[in-house]
Amino acid sequence: MTRRAHNCAFSSACPSTADSLPDDVATLKAMLIAADAARLAAEAEAKARALLIEQMKFTIAKLRHEQYGQSSERSAVLEQLELQLADLEEDASEAEAQTQLAAAAAAEAKVEVKGFQRKRPVRRPLPEHLPRERVVHPAPTACPCCGGRTLRKIGEDVTETLEHVPAQWKVIQHVREKFSCRSCETIAQTPAPSHPIARGRAGPFLLAHILFCKYGLHLPLTRQSATYAREGVELDV
16 A cells, blocks of 8 residues: 555545534444554554564664675665665654544544433323222311411322222022912922032132133142132132
């Protein structure tokens, strides 16, 4: 790469003003990573150039103090090495100046990050199909400021909380009244209702709940029996 091409590449890679910087954070991160990689590459190149300069200086000093071939041949080699050494020193000084300019430009360029206000999360409303129970708290009877008692309602604030009502147990009594005929003394009575289990004492809703807990919630019958016992109902497995 020639010196002019290197200067063009450096000038195109390093913007002079902060107006040319993008507003996207991801693009800025990519630019910073690329600039860091370019800086590391420039430092490695500078170290290699400095090492080469030192080697050439050592070779020139050695050629000057020792005898290698004829005097004319030694003079040509020395002249060529001195020219290469001058070019390397010039390139090194120019690269150092460009590195200082890039550091100054990076220090002057300021990335403006716009602040934002964190929005509070919006809670979803409670289900509309659930029944509502209003609990009206007692209103003040007097003004807390002047003590006046002529208060007039101008509105209300409603705060909803979700509650769970535990399951309730109850015993349903199926009453079948008996009647006796005055004429023939025949006893009349309504037939007994049908049950899911013959002569069973568990109602259909209780059986459905037990089956749902066993196969839907994977609760074994022993655990259900222990739960019902804590609620005061003894149900054998």
